[in-house]
Amino acid sequence: MRVVLREVGQSLRRNASMVISVILVTFISLTFVGAAALLQLQIGQMKTYWYDRAQVAVYLCTDVSPETVCPQGEVSADEKAAVEAKLNSAVLAPYIEKFYFENHDQAYAKFQEQFKGNAVAKYVKPGQLNETFWVNLKDPNQSQIISESLSGVAGVEEVRDQRSYLDQIFGILNVASIAAISVAGLMLVSAALLISTTIRLSAFSRRRELGIMRLVGASNFYIQLPFILEGVVAATLGALLAGGAVVGIVQFFVQGYLAQRMPFTNLVSLGDGLLIVPLLVGAGILLAAAASGLAIRRYLRI
Amino acid sequence: MISVTNVTKQYKGSARPALNNVSLEIEKGDFVFLVGESGSGKSSLMRLMLREDVASSGNVFVLGENLNAISSRRIPHFRRKLGVVFQDFRLLPNKTVAQNVAFSLEVIGKSQGFIQEAVADVLRLVGLDEKADRLPSQLSGGEQQRVALARAIVNKPAILLADEPTGNLDPATSEGIMALIERINLAGTTVVMATHDRGIVDRLQKRVVELRNGEIIRDQTSAGYQKNPTGKISTNFEGITPASTSESTPSFLAGEN
Numbered sequence: 111m112r113v114v115l116r117e118v119g120q121s122l123r124r125n126a127s128m129v130i131s132v133i134l135v136t137f138i139s140l141t142f143v144g145a146a147a148l149l150q151l152q153i154g155q156m157k158t159y160w161y162d163r164a165q166v167a168v169y170l171c172t173d174v175s176p177e178t179v180c181p182q183g184e185v186s187a188d189e190k191a192a193v194e195a196k197l198n199s200a201v202l203a204p205y206i207e208k209f210y211f212e213n214h215d216q217a218y219a220k221f222q223e224q225f226k227g228n229a230v231a232k233y234v235k236p237g238q239l240n241e242t243f244w245v246n247l248k249d250p251n252q253s254q255i256i257s258e259s260l261s262g263v264a265g266v267e268e269v270r271d272q273r274s275y276l277d278q279i280f281g282i283l284n285v286a287s288i289a290a291i292s293v294a295g296l297m298l299v300s301a302a303l304l305i306s307t308t309i310r311l312s313a314f315s316r317r318r319e320l321g322i323m324r325l326v327g328a329s330n331f332y333i334q335l336p337f338i339l340e341g342v343v344a345a346t347l348g349a350l351l352a353g354g355a356v357v358g359i360v361q362f363f364v365q366g367y368l369a370q371r372m373p374f375t376n377l378v379s380l381g382d383g384l385l386i387v388p389l390l391v392g393a394g395i396l397l398a399a400a401a402s403g404l405a406i407r408r409y410l411r412i
Numbered sequence: 413m414i415s416v417t418n419v420t421k422q423y424k425g426s427a428r429p430a431l432n433n434v435s436l437e438i439e440k441g442d443f444v445f446l447v448g449e450s451g452s453g454k455s456s457l458m459r460l461m462l463r464e465d466v467a468s469s470g471n472v473f474v475l476g477e478n479l480n481a482i483s484s485r486r487i488p489h490f491r492r493k494l495g496v497v498f499q500d501f502r503l504l505p506n507k508t509v510a511q512n513v514a515f516s517l518e519v520i521g522k523s524q525g526f527i528q529e530a531v532a533d534v535l536r537l538v539g540l541d542e543k544a545d546r547l548p549s550q551l552s553g554g555e556q557q558r559v560a561l562a563r564a565i566v567n568k569p570a571i572l573l574a575d576e577p578t579g580n581l582d583p584a585t586s587e588g589i590m591a592l593i594e595r596i597n598l599a600g601t602t603v604v605m606a607t608h609d610r611g612i613v614d615r616l617q618k619r620v621v622e623l624r625n626g627e628i629i630r631d632q633t634s635a636g637y638q639k640n641p642t643g644k645i646s647t648n649f650e651g652i653t654p655a656s657t658s659e660s661t662p663s664f665l666a667g668e669n
Contacts, residue, residue: 113518318505319504319515322504324488324491325496326492326519326520327488327492327493328520332519332521333519
């Protein structure tokens with residue numbers, strides 16, 4: 111074993127520039143893998159967080175609502191009562207956990223808070239904002255029932271499941287993570303090829319030793335081990351760097367930068383980042399062992 | 413010990429087989445010269461015995477192993493029982509004499525204690541114990557071949573395969589190497605040696621197997637080195653005088669290039 115380690119050390123030093131390129135390529139490709147994994151974790155967390163809180167909004171007509179849906183303009187007290195009665199009826203009540211009414215002034219206060227500092231906050235008047243029944247469903251997947259029974263009812267402008275907004279955001283995040291994974295896949299292929307080239311180069315530079323080892327009857331495992339270890343050491347260094355990068359992204363970008371700007375969003379934590387590191391190292395080791403093992407086996411066919 | 417039966421070796425892309433229906437028996441403790449000009453099949457035969465190659469047809473048994481059927485896992489263990497030396501020594505230039513010999517034991521997993529003892533012993537046997545810490549580049553050709561021999565026999569192989577071990581050496585140095593190989597043989601190791609050097613073959617009076625065009629044309633256990641009585645050699649070979657039969661050409665100049 112001592113001899114094997116000595117060989118690995120010598121070989122790593124001799125092929126320093128190739129080894130560094132293997133480290134860098136695995137570093138970058140696994141960082142992409144890690145970023146994609148983080149993104150997926152983020153999507154998952156946001157989904158569970160927001161889907162639970164997503165409400166169905168029953169927007170009532172205002173003076174400025176389009177005529178096609180609200181011919182009478184502002185909703186009347188009778189119509190409001192009718193909608194509320196429907197929500198309380200035996201048909202809908204079993205699906206509803208709770209609902210509450212938001213009048214013009216409450217909507218205005220919420221709007222002012224949400225758009226603080228934005229120019230639009232100055233121009234909006236309370237009357238332009240919809241009065242709304244906010245409905246929390248027992249099962250958020252059943253928003254269909256509310257919208258079917260309340261759409262088109264007099265005085266109702268629109269029934270909107272908030273999840274439809276979320277789905278758009280998640281769709282965009284999903285595409286981003288798929289893009290990251292595709293880039294990572296390409297990079298991993300090039301990393302594998304680079305590793306096998308490096309190993310072949312290393313085998314070529316040690317062909318005398320290899321010839322003698324085969325001649326005196328060193329076992330195949332013994333001959334191949336230093337090369338596989340060489341690839342694995344280089345890839346592990348790259349994977350550790352990638353793990354460091356992922357933790358750094360979580361620590362400084364997500365928790366440091368994003369968390370300040372998105373205070374009400376549940377962002378991935380450092381613990382999640384640390385969870386990804388062993389996965390990256392494992393992937394790096396597997397990749398390197400497979401690539402260098404194949405390369406050396408083909409080079410040393412008996 | 414070594415049993416070759418009806419062996420033919422056909423390399424891809426060559427019309428004529430390198431070995432054609434060759435049969436050969438070598439007993440334990442034998443000393444056998446393989447002679448014949450370049451391309452006669454000596455090296456092919458040795459490669460088969462080392463299991464560097466597999467016969468196209470026929471059987472090769474060495475040390476009880478059927479080399480046609482041996483699994484690739486067993487090949488390394490088989491080779492540990494063989495020692496090999498070559499014309500070009502094949503020493504590692506960046507290792508000292510002792511390290512070169514030790515390397516062959518390290519890579520088969522021998523303990524450090526065993527290695528130290530065995531290396532010192534074998535270097536004393538080949539007369540290089542004083543130069544254990546030299547690099548191969550600081551040694552003469554004869555000394556380098558002694559190191560190669562030391563490496564080949566340090567693990568006490570049953571068979572020593574020597575492929576023109578004196579091919580790069582001058583006659584006086586060759587004699588020293590041959591004396592060493594004879595001593596190894598006397599200690600019980602079977603020796604198979606391919607050579608061009610007719611002087612050596614004549615002097616040692618050992619069994620001679622002559623190959624030509626991949627066929628054994630002579631297998632002579634008695635002393636002496638004569639032309640084939642049938643005269644087949646000269647008729648088969650148009651105008652080319654094999655180095656091994658030419659008295660005037662020093663054999664080491666006619667080595668395989």
